[in-house]
Structure formats: structure tokens, C-alpha cells
Amino acid sequence: MKYIALFRGINVGGNRKVEMKKLRVLFESLGFTEVSTYINSGNVIFESNQDPKTVFLAITTGLEKNFDFEIPTLVKTEKEMKKIADAIPSDWQNDPTQRTDIAYLFPDVDSKKTIEELPFKKDFVDVRYVKGAIFWNIKKEDVNKSQLAKLISHKLYKSMTIRNINTARFLAGEKT
Structure with missing residues (x-):
């Protein structure tokens, strides 16, 4: 496996x-x-x-x-990584206009309710949950307004490991 x-x-x-x-x-x-x-x-x-x-x-x-x-370590099967990557809309990218990140969740916070605790302004961020991860997309022009940087000092930050969309897709076996 x-x-x-x-x-x-x-x-x-x-x-x-x-x-x-x-x-x-x-x-x-x-x-x-x-x-x-x-x-x-x-x-x-x-x-x-x-x-x-x-x-x-x-x-x-x-x-x-x-x-x-x-x-701190997470171990995922390729199948789990593919399921997470497949849940992310295909038009979500990292490019000059948008940014997409995936927060792989440690078991203690692996819940859809975790989204409610995130410290950034969700009016500017499209954030979604799939078992094992939270992922978000934001227009680059809204990054500062979203207060996305507050995540680093939040208690949840220690219970996740974040990768950009290109890395997430590569690790799931997709060609980037």
C-alpha cells in the first residue's frame, strides 16, 4: 500500500x-x-x-x-490523499489571482466544526471540510482583508499541517 x-x-x-x-x-x-x-x-x-x-x-x-x-506526524494512505484532493474544485489554483491551501488535520481537530473556530474572516475565504482536511481558496487581492495570517497564532494551528494546492495534488498522485 x-x-x-x-x-x-x-x-x-x-x-x-x-x-x-x-x-x-x-x-x-x-x-x-x-x-x-x-x-x-x-x-x-x-x-x-x-x-x-x-x-x-x-x-x-x-x-x-x-x-x-x-x-508531529500524519500518515495518510494514497487513497485518503486522493479523496482530499478530489474534493477540491479543479479550478482552485495558486496563480496570480488566487491562492489555495490545504490544512491536513490531526485527529483531535478532524471535524467540520473546526471551520467555525478558524480565526480568519470567512466573508473573504471559501473554506470547506473533507474528512482529514480543511481547504480554502482566496482571491489574492483579499488576503490581507481576510486576516488569514491570524491562523498562525491560533490554537488550531498546532493541530494541522498546511500544504499548497500544487503539493496536495502531487502527493495525491495527480500531475501538476
């Missing part, structure tokens, strides 16, 4: 550095196959015959042994 591991808060602003090569080697040492990384923000694509819970436990244990800081 194909899996995607999503890490939160690594290689941001020069902090909590994790080399993608080191992650690849770690995943291979855990017995995973077809291991590859995608961009430096912490995405590992791999295959395993183990069930999702066993895979998650192996990864989190391996990370704890190899790094001196916590790395």
Missing part, C-alpha cells in the same frame, strides 16, 4: 532542520520501500504492507530515536 507521511513544523525559518536524505534513509531502515521525499517541508511517499497504525507507530518511534525534537 502506498502511504504519505506529512510532517509539521520542520525546516521552517531555519529551525528544526531535518534533511530529506536522512528521512529517506530512516524510512528505508524501517523496512519501507519505494521511499521518496517531496520538497523540503517534510513529505515522504513510501510503500508498506503493514496497516496504517503499525506504520504510524514505526515512524513516530523512529523519529523519536533519531531527532532531539518532536516532529
